[in-house]
Amino acid sequence: MNTNVTKNKFVDAWIAEMVELVKPENIVLIDGSNEQAEALRAEACSTGEIIKLNERELPNCYLHRTAINDVARVENRTFICTSKKEDAGNINNWMDPKECYAKLSKLYDGSYKGRTMYVIPYSMSVVGSPFAKYGIELTDSIYVVLNMLIMTRVGLNVLEALGDSADFIKGLHARADICEEQRYICHFPEDNTIWSVNSGYGGNVLLGKKCFALRIASYLGRKEGWMAEHMLILGVESPDGDVKYISAAFPSACCKTNLAMLIPPELYRKQGYKVWCVGDDIAWLRVGEDGRLWAVNPENGFFGVAPGTNEHSNPNALHTAMKDCIFTNVCHDLDNNTVWWEGLNDNPPANALNWKGEKWDYKTYDKKDKVNTSGAHPNSRFTALAAN
Amino acid sequence: MASETTAAAAGAVGVVRRDPMAMRPFVGYDMGDYWAHWLNMGKVIKNAPKIFHVNWFRTDDEGHFIWPGFGDNMRVLMWILARCEGKVDAVETPIGYVPNAEDINVEGLDIDTATIKELLSVDMDLWLEDCKAIREFYAQVGDRVPAELYAELEALEERLAK
Numbered sequence: 001m002n003t004n005v006t007k008n009k010f011v012d013a014w015i016a017e018m019v020e021l022v023k024p025e026n027i028v029l030i031d032g033s034n035e036q037a038e039a040l041r042a043e044a045c046s047t048g049e050i051i052k053l054n055e056r057e058l059p060n061c062y063l064h065r066t067a068i069n070d071v072a073r074v075e076n077r078t079f080i081c082t083s084k085k086e087d088a089g090n091i092n093n094w095m096d097p098k099e100c101y102a103k104l105s106k107l108y109d110g111s112y113k114g115r116t117m118y119v120i121p122y123s124m125s126v127v128g129s130p131f132a133k134y135g136i137e138l139t140d141s142i143y144v145v146l147n148m149l150i151m152t153r154v155g156l157n158v159l160e161a162l163g164d165s166a167d168f169i170k171g172l173h174a175r176a177d178i179c180e181e182q183r184y185i186c187h188f189p190e191d192n193t194i195w196s197v198n199s200g201y202g203g204n205v206l207l208g209k210k211c212f213a214l215r216i217a218s219y220l221g222r223k224e225g226w227m228a229e230h231m232l233i234l235g236v237e238s239p240d241g242d243v244k245y246i247s248a249a250f251p252s253a254c255c256k257t258n259l260a261m262l263i264p265p266e267l268y269r270k271q272g273y274k275v276w277c278v279g280d281d282i283a284w285l286r287v288g289e290d291g292r293l294w295a296v297n298p299e300n301g302f303f304g305v306a307p308g309t310n311e312h313s314n315p316n317a318l319h320t321a322m323k324d325c326i327f328t329n330v331c332h333d334l335d336n337n338t339v340w341w342e343g344l345n346d347n348p349p350a351n352a353l354n355w356k357g358e359k360w361d362y363k364t365y366d367k368k369d370k371v372n373t374s375g376a377h378p379n380s381r382f383t384a385l386a387a388n
Numbered sequence: 389m390a391s392e393t394t395a396a397a398a399g400a401v402g403v404v405r406r407d408p409m410a411m412r413p414f415v416g417y418d419m420g421d422y423w424a425h426w427l428n429m430g431k432v433i434k435n436a437p438k439i440f441h442v443n444w445f446r447t448d449d450e451g452h453f454i455w456p457g458f459g460d461n462m463r464v465l466m467w468i469l470a471r472c473e474g475k476v477d478a479v480e481t482p483i484g485y486v487p488n489a490e491d492i493n494v495e496g497l498d499i500d501t502a503t504i505k506e507l508l509s510v511d512m513d514l515w516l517e518d519c520k521a522i523r524e525f526y527a528q529v530g531d532r533v534p535a536e537l538y539a540e541l542e543a544l545e546e547r548l549a550k
Contacts, residue, residue: 073398076399086530088418091415187416222421222425230409230410231409244472254394255444267493267495267496290435292434293436
């Protein structure tokens with residue numbers, strides 16, 4: 001198999017090594033083109049990996065359901081593998097890197113048998129920006145490719161910007177058997193490497209997000225003199241044209257997206273105040289030449305929590321998610337082939353499948369047991385383009 | 389900062405745990421070293437931004453959120469911006485400076501100044517309890533917690549105890 005995929009000898013050498021480990025049927029370089037993305041969507045639809053939704057109501061939108069044991073990040077299976085345990089600290093889970101590579105290699109061995117290896121060259125931040133960092137993610141999941149195309153900047157321009165450099169983050173992802181007991185998300189900051197196996201969900205597998213843009217990046221930031229933080233960024237313009245930016249750190253599912261996308265109350269709108277979202281999850285901050293702190297959102301899209309998102313709580317997110325969007329683990333309205341989630345409106349669909357893909361009767365909803373009785377899983381998501 | 393766990397990560401939901409800068413699951417190295425990095429950056433940034441702490445989620449006795457949130461959070465952002473520009477003063481409390489209740493614009497809201505006062509109130513006993521939890525957390529983080537953080541904690545406890 002030809003593993004000289006990118007013309008960068010460091011990338012290709014690593015790909016060759018990984019190919020020998022996971023043993024794919026073939027290799028496809030993701031070039032960022034719409035043609036290729038369309039072909040991948042069609043292929044994923046044909047296998048049932050994703051479901052195309054009502055083109056009129058939700059143009060270019062798709063639904064995906066993950067395995068029911070694979071619906072959230074798994075902190076107890078997430079590891080920081082520094083060579084010294086004390087460098088990972090007591091709050092992180094630590095595993096010796098050699099032990100981790102050995103242990104996970106057994107899980108990766110042949111895991112891509114009969115499958116395609118997708119090579120995703122991506123950038124966190126605008127390609128060519130002084131803030132930009134590049135990564136390559138290898139995955140066997142079209143769902144991952146399609147999400148990365150939204151959440152990061154993907155394409156041949158990334159490889160051009162990387163050039164002959166060895167300065168990129170290596171990310172290996174394999175769905176394997178989606179086996180919970182063998183699920184690992186491991187970071188090797190000293191090797192610029194991320195290994196994720198046995199998950200197909202969100203922050204565990206979109207390696208540019210939490211894995212790279214927070215865990216690896218915070219490590220790099222400490223080394224290089226900048227900061228990677230779990231923060232939204234919003235801009236406020238006053239009627240006289242003065243612009244200020246606010247960055248805020250809230251835990252996951254505690255309203256970063258809603259704050260970043262807020263629509264000012266009437267009293268401020270009529271005065272001429274404007275608010276816009278620069279980012280809703282991650283900020284990379286550097287000291288500028290002027291001695292002030294400058295921030296970018298290194299992501300290209302939003303991976304927002306769907307439940308609770310409605311015309312009152314976050315109309316901006318709702319409208320952003322109505323085209324070119326991927327929904328994960330929401331409720332599927334079978335009557336019109338659209339989606340629904342708790343808190344969207346007061347009309348749960350009468351003929352629907354829940355997040356597990358089972359026939360769902362909304363009258364059985366019990367807020368004391370949301371996970372088992374909801375139409376949409378409490379952590380169900382929309383993946384939407386920031387440009388929308 | 390402490391916050392309740394959510395469905396974003398597998399496990400029990402609603403458990404209060406310490407989550408400094410919301411980075412608890414995301415720091416790629418030792419948490420004590422991470423705090424030291426913040427302090428070092430603070431020395432390097434000539435014009436550092438101001439830092440504010442918010443709690444959108446205070447509840448009444450029946451567990452309902454007191455503050456409407458969503459777009460109305462802009463009222464708090466506006467106070468923050470005014471404070472950064474020196475256009476509004478603040479009340480000194482043991483936990484730091486909080487707004488004068490009258491300076492939170494409630495025009496168009498079904499909320500009165502008394503409720504704002506309640507939202508801004510500092511419960512000394514609860515905070516002293518929380519200081520114990522902070523101390524436990526520092527112990528858990530280990531021996532790389534910067535001395536400055538312990539100094540701040542002691543100063544906070546002294547102010548609360550008065």
